[in-house]
Structures are given as C-alpha cells and as structure tokens.
Amino acid sequence: MIAETESVKGENKLKFGLFLGCNIPFNRPDVEQAMRKIFPALGVEIDDLKGQSCCPTWGTMPSIDIVAWCAVAARNLCLGEEKGIDLMTACNSCYGSLNEARHKMLTNPEIHKSVNEILAKIGKKYEGKSKCRHVAWVLYKDVGLEKIKESIKYTLDDITIAVQPGCHFLWPSNVYPDKEEDPFNPKVLRELCEALGAEAPYYSKLVDCCGMGALRSTDPEKSFTLVKEKLECIKDELDADMIVTTCSSCLIQLDDAQERLRKEGKLNFSIPVLHYVQLLALCMGFDPGQVAGISVTPRDEIINRIIKG
Amino acid sequence: MIEPEEGVPTVLNLSEIAEREKEEEEKVVEIVREFGAENLIYCMQCGSCAAVCPLARVGFEWYNKKLIKALLLGLKEELLDDPTPWACVACNRCTEVCPRLVSPFEVMFAVRRMMVEEFAIPTLAIEGLRALYEYGHAVYMTGREARKKVGLPEKPPSTDSDEQALKDLKTILKNTKLAELGLIPMND
Ligand code: SF4
Ligand code: SF4
Numbered sequence: 001m002i003a004e005t006e007s008v009k010g011e012n013k014l015k016f017g018l019f020l021g022c023n024i025p026f027n028r029p030d031v032e033q034a035m036r037k038i039f040p041a042l043g044v045e046i047d048d049l050k051g052q053s054c055c056p057t058w059g060t061m062p063s064i065d066i067v068a069w070c071a072v073a074a075r076n077l078c079l080g081e082e083k084g085i086d087l088m089t090a091c092n093s094c095y096g097s098l099n100e101a102r103h104k105m106l107t108n109p110e111i112h113k114s115v116n117e118i119l120a121k122i123g124k125k126y127e128g129k130s131k132c133r134h135v136a137w138v139l140y141k142d143v144g145l146e147k148i149k150e151s152i153k154y155t156l157d158d159i160t161i162a163v164q165p166g167c168h169f170l171w172p173s174n175v176y177p178d179k180e181e182d183p184f185n186p187k188v189l190r191e192l193c194e195a196l197g198a199e200a201p202y203y204s205k206l207v208d209c210c211g212m213g214a215l216r217s218t219d220p221e222k223s224f225t226l227v228k229e230k231l232e233c234i235k236d237e238l239d240a241d242m243i244v245t246t247c248s249s250c251l252i253q254l255d256d257a258q259e260r261l262r263k264e265g266k267l268n269f270s271i272p273v274l275h276y277v278q279l280l281a282l283c284m285g286f287d288p289g290q291v292a293g294i295s296v297t298p299r300d301e302i303i304n305r306i307i308k309g
Numbered sequence: 310m311i312e313p314e315e316g317v318p319t320v321l322n323l324s325e326i327a328e329r330e331k332e333e334e335e336k337v338v339e340i341v342r343e344f345g346a347e348n349l350i351y352c353m354q355c356g357s358c359a360a361v362c363p364l365a366r367v368g369f370e371w372y373n374k375k376l377i378k379a380l381l382l383g384l385k386e387e388l389l390d391d392p393t394p395w396a397c398v399a400c401n402r403c404t405e406v407c408p409r410l411v412s413p414f415e416v417m418f419a420v421r422r423m424m425v426e427e428f429a430i431p432t433l434a435i436e437g438l439r440a441l442y443e444y445g446h447a448v449y450m451t452g453r454e455a456r457k458k459v460g461l462p463e464k465p466p467s468t469d470s471d472e473q474a475l476k477d478l479k480t481i482l483k484n485t486k487l488a489e490l491g492l493i494p495m496n497d
Contacts, residue, residue: 020465020466020467022446023448025456025461025465025467025469026449026456028455029455029456029458029459030455030459032461032465033459033460048466049466050466050474051473051474051477052466052474053441053445053467053468053474053475053478054441054448057437059447060437060441061441061487062399063418064425064486064490065422065486067485067486068482068485068486071484072441072481075477075478075481096399118481118485119481121480121481122477122480167398167401167402168399168401171400171404172404172405172414173405183405208363209363209366209398209400209402211367213398213399214395214396214399215363215364215367215397218392218395218431219369219396222396225367226367290459290460291459293458293459
C-alpha cells in the first residue's frame with residue numbers, strides 16, 4: 001500500500017492541476033474545453049500546470065527503461081507538488097502511467113533515488129506527495145453526485161447510456177488513489193450517468209477492451225475485431241442512445257473505428273460517443289460547439305435531444 | 310515426433326526446447342527479471358491472465374501466459390521477431406487476477422525493453438520517442454484548427470508553449486537510458 005495524501009482543500013476550495021496529456025489537447029480539445037467549463041462552475045479551481053508534458057505514454061519511456069519512465073512522470077508530478085496540489089486527468093493512459101510510476105517510486109527506494117538524481121539536474125525533487133486523480137473520481141467523490149444534480153440544466157430522461165470506463169480507470173487497482181469496490185463490475189461511471197437522469201445498465205462486455213492504443217497501432221484488423229464485438233453487444237443488449245466513457249483513448253477508438261467499420265460495410269448502425277465531462281458540460285448548458293464539437297460519428301441528433309428535452 | 314496434420318496449428322515443441330542449454334535458459338530469465346519482470350519465476354501457468362487478456366482474445370501469438378512459459382524455457386530468438394509485446398495495451402487485467410503476483414504486464418514490457426536493446430523496436434515507437442523529445446508530446450499535431458474551433462488558445466500550457474520546460478524535459482531524457490541507446494537524435 002502506498003501513502004495517501006489528502007487533496008488540498010484550502011478555504012474549502014478544491015484545487016487541482018489540470019493534466020492534459022497529448023490526445024486531449026491536440027486530438028480532442030473539446031474535452032479540454034469541457035473541463036475548463038465544468039470544474040470552475042462546480043467550485044473546483046484549476047491550475048494550468050504550466051510546462052507539463054506527455055505522461056509518458058506506454059509506447060515511449062515505459063518501453064525503454066523503468067527509471068526513465070518514472071523520471072518523466074516525476075517531473076510532471078513535481079509541477080503539482082511544488083504548488084501543494086494533486087493533478088487530475090481525463091485520459092486513462094495518463095492516469096495509469098503517472099500512478100504506476102508513482103507506485104514504483106514509493107515502493108522501490110532505489111528507483112526513487114535514481115529518479116531524484118536525474119531530477120536534481122533541473123533543480124527538482126519528487127517527494128511522492130502529489131498524485132494524479134481521475135476527473136471522474138473527483139466528480140464522484142470530491143464534488144459529489146448531489147452537487148452534480150443541482151448544477152444541471154437539462155436531464156437525460158429516457159436516455160440509455162452504455163458506459164465504457166476503460167482499462168486504466170480500473171486496473172491494477174493497487175496503484176490508484178481511488179478504487180471501485182469490484183473493478184470487474186465498476187459502478188462509478190454508471191452512477192455518474194444516472195445522476196444526470198439517464199439509465200446506465202450493465203451489459204456483458206462492459207469491462208471489455210476497446211482495442212485502442214498499442215493494439216491498434218500493431219494490428220488494426222485485430223483492434224477493429226474487438227471494437228466491433230463491443231459495439232454489437234452495446235446495440236444488441238442495450239440499444240443504447242449513446243456511449244459515455246471516462247477515457248480519451250476509448251473515446252477516439254469507439255467514435256472513429258465505428259465510422260471505419262461502417263465505411264467497410266461491417267457495421268450498420270451508429271451510436272454517438274462522448275466523454276463524461278462533455279456530457280456533463282452539455283447538461284450544464286455550455287455551448288455544444290465548444291464542449292462537444294469534435295467527432296467522427298455524428299452527435300447532433302443526441303445533442304439536440306438533450307438540449308430540447 | 311508426431312507431425313501435426315495439415316490445418317492443425319503447431320504447438321511449442323517442448324521436447325526440443327528441453328534440450329537447450331540450461332545456461333541460455335537462465336540467461337533470458339535473468340535479462341527479463343533485470344528489466345522489471347522480477348516475479349515471473351513464480352508463475353504456475355494457471356492461465357488466469359490469458360483468460361482476461363485482449364491479446365489472447367484476438368489471437369496474438371505470444372500472449373502473457375504463453376510468453377512467460379517460453380521465457381522460462383529459455384526461448385529468446387523466437388520472440389524477437391514477434392509483435393505481441395508491442396500490442397500489449399498495458400491494461401493490467403492480468404496483474405489484477407494473477408494469484409502469484411507475477412504481473413504479466415511487467416513481463417510484456419520487460420520483453421519490450423529486451424527487444425529495444427536488440428533494436429527490435431517498431432517504427433511507430435521510434436516516432437513517438439522522437440516526438441516526445443522534440444515537443445514533449447508523443448502524440449503531437451501541428452494543425453491547431455481544432456483548438457481554435459472550440460475556443461482554446463492555439464497552444465496548450467505544456468512544453469509546447471514553455472521553452473524552459475521543454476529544455477528541462479530534454480535534460481531529463483538525456484540522462485536516461487534513452488540517450489545510451491541512441492535510438493533518436495538527441496543533440497540539442
Ligand atoms: S495468472 Fe499469474 S500464475 Fe497464472 S499463468 Fe498468468 S502469470 Fe502465471
Ligand atoms: S496488460 Fe497486456 S498482457 Fe496483461 S491483459 Fe492487458 S494486454 Fe494482456
């Protein structure tokens with residue numbers, strides 16, 4: 001078990017460093033904009049974490065060397081630690097990489113020492129205090145479902161959502177600051193969606209992999225097999241109105257691969273995909289063009305349904 | 310030896326492998342243990358990790374359980390050409406369920422690290438490393454229309470808009486194994 005540090009709550013105010021990663025600011029900046037809108041409105045202060053970099057993602061430093069992985073992660077974590085705040089992210093890969101690196105440093109003094117020797121060259125030191133929180137957990141635990149319910153302008157009546165928490169929201173549960181009671185039957189995202197008035201039932205492939213990331217870059221065919229099975233399950237078992245995820249990679253995969261499968265004649269339906277922060281931003285009444293303006297699979301219909309009631 | 314009939318997939322030839330030098334066997338296990346897979350020797354081949362692995366599900370050759378068996382048998386050359394470790398999504402379903410605390414994910418990544426030393430690294434991984442060094446972002450795009458469209462400043466508040474931070478990151482990278490390997494130019 002690793003030491004837990006309390007999130008900083010100066011003057012009853014929640015404050016986090018907004019860790020962006022790569023996919024969100026460059027590929028899906030509407031997710032970034034959604035976070036910049038919802039958190040201040042919910043009383044959560046955001047620090048820009050100026051100078052942040054890639055987490056580092058799995059195909060880079062983690063594939064080269066453990067100390068190198070931890071050193072890049074530690075520089076990012078330092079940016080929060082220097083200000084006495086935790087980081088928060090809407091990308092599961094960042095959540096996984098940063099927390100796994102932190103876990104390695106806190107459980108292996110040799111790694112921690114080597115990392116700090118490298119950090120000393122840029123005048124930094126990582127104490128192990130700051131960690132990275134997931135935005136969904138911040139919304140669930142720190143903001144709370146009641147406050148979310150109070151903050152929304154539109155409710156999702158008669159809307160069925162298929163949830164996709166994504167791998168690094170769940171496993172390995174021992175490295176994360178927040179844990180589901182049963183990581184193979186996750187409830188947090190379902191409850192977050194239900195707080196908006198939607199139905200978010202269990203389906204048999206709820207925890208299955210979307211096939212993104214390394215799998216897709218190594219073998220797109222195999223990746224599309226996985227995502228197709230998942231989408232068909234969502235259609236057959238739930239006939240969902242939309243898919244809602246807490247991971248930027250799942251968002252891109254489920255949205256983008258769907259269109260490719262349709263073009264190849266392998267899929268004959270379309271289900272819009274949103275990140276949870278986007279859905280919340282829409283329900284709170286923010287401009288759809290800014291908070292949910294980028295997608296491959298069309299979203300207009302569902303957005304209109306949400307806004308017009 | 311009985312030859313498999315046509316259409317029957319080949320399996321590991323255990324009797325042939327067992328004849329390999331004991332020395333070689335220990336060598337590869339020690340290499341991957343050095344690279345972070347310390348606990349692989351505790352594997353009892355129960356298959357729990359394979360049951361939850363997306364790679365095993367879609368038919369990659371050397372998924373977690375089988376890779377561990379191969380390493381314990383001393384195989385190395387056979388693994389170097391195979392893309393499986395590079396397809397691992399690092400999901401850690403396997404780590405969660407392993408009753409022997411092996412962390413098969415760490416084995417996958419230890420094999421990646423071993424492959425990197427032998428320069429058996431996919432082009433895409435090299436590109437990611439280059440972008441990480443150049444911009445501080447492994448996924449990087451020069452086009453900023455999307456950011457402008459949603460009302461955000463062209464550059465995020467990252468190394469992309471902070472020269473000193475990018476310099477710091479480069480200093481860090483130059484002091485890691487990445488520099489020793491010489492996979493990407495790191496002169497500036
Ligand atoms: S779950 Fe653990 S013990 Fe079982 S086969 Fe996989 S690595 Fe070995
Ligand atoms: S971490 Fe890799 S080996 Fe383990 S279950 Fe996921 S894809 Fe399979």
